[in-house]
Amino acid sequence: MTEDSTQPGAGSDSGSYPQGTAPSGTGGTVHPGPGREGADDLVRLVDHHGVRHPNRHYDALVADVDGAALQKLYEDMVVVRRIDAEATALQRQGELALWPPLLGQEAAQIGSGRALRSDDFVFSSYRENAVAYCRGVDLADILRVWRGNASSGWDPYTINMATPQVIIGAQTLHATGYAMGIINDGADSVAVTYFGDGATSQGDVNEAMVFAASYQAPVIFFCQNNHWAISEPVGLQAHVPIARRAPGFGIPSVRVDGNDVLACLAVTREALARARSGGGPTFIEAVTYRMGPHTTADDPTRYRDANELEDWAARDPLARIATLLDSLGLLGADYSDAVKAKADAVAAELREGCLSMPEPAPSDVFRHVYSEPNSWLERQQDHYERYLASFAPAPQEGTR
Numbered sequence: 280m281t282e283d284s285t286q287p288g289a290g291s292d293s294g295s296y297p298q299g300t301a302p303s304g305t306g307g308t309v310h311p312g313p314g315r316e317g318a319d320d321l322v323r324l325v326d327h328h329g330v331r332h333p334n335r336h337y338d339a340l341v342a343d344v345d346g347a348a349l350q351k352l353y354e355d356m357v358v359v360r361r362i363d364a365e366a367t368a369l370q371r372q373g374e375l376a377l378w379p380p381l382l383g384q385e386a387a388q389i390g391s392g393r394a395l396r397s398d399d400f401v402f403s404s405y406r407e408n409a410v411a412y413c414r415g416v417d418l419a420d421i422l423r424v425w426r427g428n429a430s431s432g433w434d435p436y437t438i439n440m441a442t443p444q445v446i447i448g449a450q451t452l453h454a455t456g457y458a459m460g461i462i463n464d465g466a467d468s469v470a471v472t473y474f475g476d477g478a479t480s481q482g483d484v485n486e487a488m489v490f491a492a493s494y495q496a497p498v499i500f501f502c503q504n505n506h507w508a509i510s511e512p513v514g515l516q517a518h519v520p521i522a523r524r525a526p527g528f529g530i531p532s533v534r535v536d537g538n539d540v541l542a543c544l545a546v547t548r549e550a551l552a553r554a555r556s557g558g559g560p561t562f563i564e565a566v567t568y569r570m571g572p573h574t575t576a577d578d579p580t581r582y583r584d585a586n587e588l589e590d591w592a593a594r595d596p597l598a599r600i601a602t603l604l605d606s607l608g609l610l611g612a613d614y615s616d617a618v619k620a621k622a623d624a625v626a627a628e629l630r631e632g633c634l635s636m637p638e639p640a641p642s643d644v645f646r647h648v649y650s651e652p653n654s655w656l657e658r659q660q661d662h663y664e665r666y667l668a669s670f671a672p673a674p675q676e677g678t679r
């Protein structure tokens with residue numbers, strides 16, 4: 280695949296949409312911004328050959344990203360890929376019930392996640408484990424739910440990130456409501472909500488955009504278009520690029536190469552600055568690809584072409600930054616060894632945290648339903664405990 284074929288209007292970026300409706304023209308963005316030829320153009324600062332392209336508008340937003348900062352972004356991506364691989368292995372070994380891999384989406388999540396301030400608040404789906412990493416989550420906490428150990432992984436206020444939402448798109452409403460609260464508080468923090476291409480078909484997401492625009496709420500809608508909603512390709516539900524929908528709600532939008540960590544950082548910083556200064560919401564469509572299965576319970580070979588995966592593997596988000604670092608003389612053996620050692624250490628910590636998680640008592644399931652005592656629930660708990668006790672071995676003759 281040539282670089283040209285990844286440009287909008289050609290190749291598989293546009294191939295996701297039905298023939299004849301490929302991205303083109305200038306109609307997709309309320310504020311196209313200087314440096315972008317048309318509203319549907321992908322913002323891309325580092326191409327998949329690892330070549331850094333100057334950009335009149337977005338360069339200023341990442342001017343502080345020197346070699347060391349680029350190395351840090353690369354390290355983050357290597358580490359979260361390792362976390363993802365380790366969690367997948369834990370699931371395959373029977374230690375987790377399920378795992379939703381993020382393989383291929385590291386740049387979208389690290390680029391956006393590293394743009395945030397600690398007082399911003401994230402509302403995500405189940406796949407944003409790299410964003411949780413950026414927020415400083417305790418590693419074992421990202422596995423707790425998937426191990427069936429707790430109904431929720433962490434206290435949202437410790438890292439200013441709500442626990443993962445599995446009801447598709449619901450978190451966009453939570454983020455918008457939170458952002459309306461930020462206005463009432465007179466604060467300059469921002470709510471950021473992550474969701475997938477499939478989620479944009481949900482009423483919740485559309486309702487959230489209506490409210491966000493009406494109240495000019497400081498919220499970022501960060502859509503990771505990974506091309507699939509389980510087995511449904513994005514082209515089925517989106518006959519034009521998803522980013523084009525937002526201006527219809529009065530929300531400026533931007534399409535970014537979701538496999539370019541630097542571009543994702545730049546567009547998120549721009550959206551954050553807009554929100555902090557009273558400019559309201561922004562919709563970001565990060566065009567990326569889910570290289571793994573939907574979850575470990577899914578088999579994508581049943582519904583997608585192996586060639587598609589091959590095309591996207593050539594645009595791997597980590598490989599392009601590795602190539603860029605190498606061309607800058609910043610991918611030496613010492614640095615590479617240190618990154619690998621860090622990823623191994625994080626993976627070991629994750630595994631240890633998973634295996635050493637205390638098993639909850641079966642009746643703990645009743646503990647966090649209501650904050651106040653509830654007689655109905657107490658009766659159910661009592662019934663359940665007596666039921667469990669019925670499995671206790673009967674006392675043997677002569678042992679009384």
Ligand SMILES: Cc1ncc(C[n+]2csc(CCOP(=O)(O)OP(=O)(O)O)c2C)c(N)n1
Binds near residue numbers: 406446476478479507
């Ligand atoms: C309201 C609702 N409807 C359906 C589902 C079942 N479901 C789980 S994941 C998923 C696909 C979501 O696709 P997308 O939004 O693109 O996110 P991705 O999984 O690709 O990150 C669906 C339909 C659900 N969890 N919630």
Ligand SMILES: [Mg+2]
Binds near residue numbers: 476
């Ligand atoms: Mg998707």
